[in-house]
Amino acid sequence: xxxxxxxxxxxxxxxxxxxxxxxxxxxxxxxxxxxxxxxxxxxxxxxxxxxxxxxxxxxxxxxxxxxxxxxxxxxxxxxxx
Amino acid sequence: xxxxxxxxxxxxxxxxxxxxxxxxxxxxxxxxxxxxxxxxxxxxxxxxxxxxxxxxxxxxxxxxxxxxxxxxxxxxxxxxxx
Numbered sequence: 765x766x767x768x769x770x771x772x773x774x775x776x777x778x779x780x781x782x783x784x785x786x787x788x789x790x791x792x793x794x795x796x797x798x799x800x801x802x803x804x805x806x807x808x809x810x811x812x813x814x815x816x817x818x819x820x821x822x823x824x825x826x827x828x829x830x831x832x833x834x835x836x837x838x839x840x841x842x843x844x845x
Numbered sequence: 846x847x848x849x850x851x852x853x854x855x856x857x858x859x860x861x862x863x864x865x866x867x868x869x870x871x872x873x874x875x876x877x878x879x880x881x882x883x884x885x886x887x888x889x890x891x892x893x894x895x896x897x898x899x900x901x902x903x904x905x906x907x908x909x910x911x912x913x914x915x916x917x918x919x920x921x922x923x924x925x926x927x
Binding site: 766767769770772773774776777778781784785788789792795796797800801816818819820822823824826827828830831832834835836838839 | 848849853854856857858861864865868869872875876878879880881882883885886887889890891893894896897898899900901902906907910911914915918
């Protein structure tokens, strides 16, 4: 019984952090892609703006993953020294 | 599923409590690293991406992000040493 509760608590903590991380990603991605894809906001988003935003979002996630790999590698290297 | 109530928490044995504390420390370190990754991605995006014309990162963009993170960390070390 203790084990089930313990696993449940761990799962809840991990889920909270995953949500916080996703929110942060969405916020930054929206800021940067809005900035890049919607230079002059009109009365609605144009097809070109939507297309740009979709590409931008994918690109941003790729950049996030790359930065994560590079940073973690650097951390591991500096830990070994 | 065992729900998390104050009574249930009381029932946790010492080892389980210890394990949860360690788990939280590990998650906190992970969150700190993720926070830094958000900062770097934002900063380097502004330097490396001038316009969006594909959903991929091309080779020179990838190189730019890699260099951006590396030189930021070098700059950080140099400033700390001043």
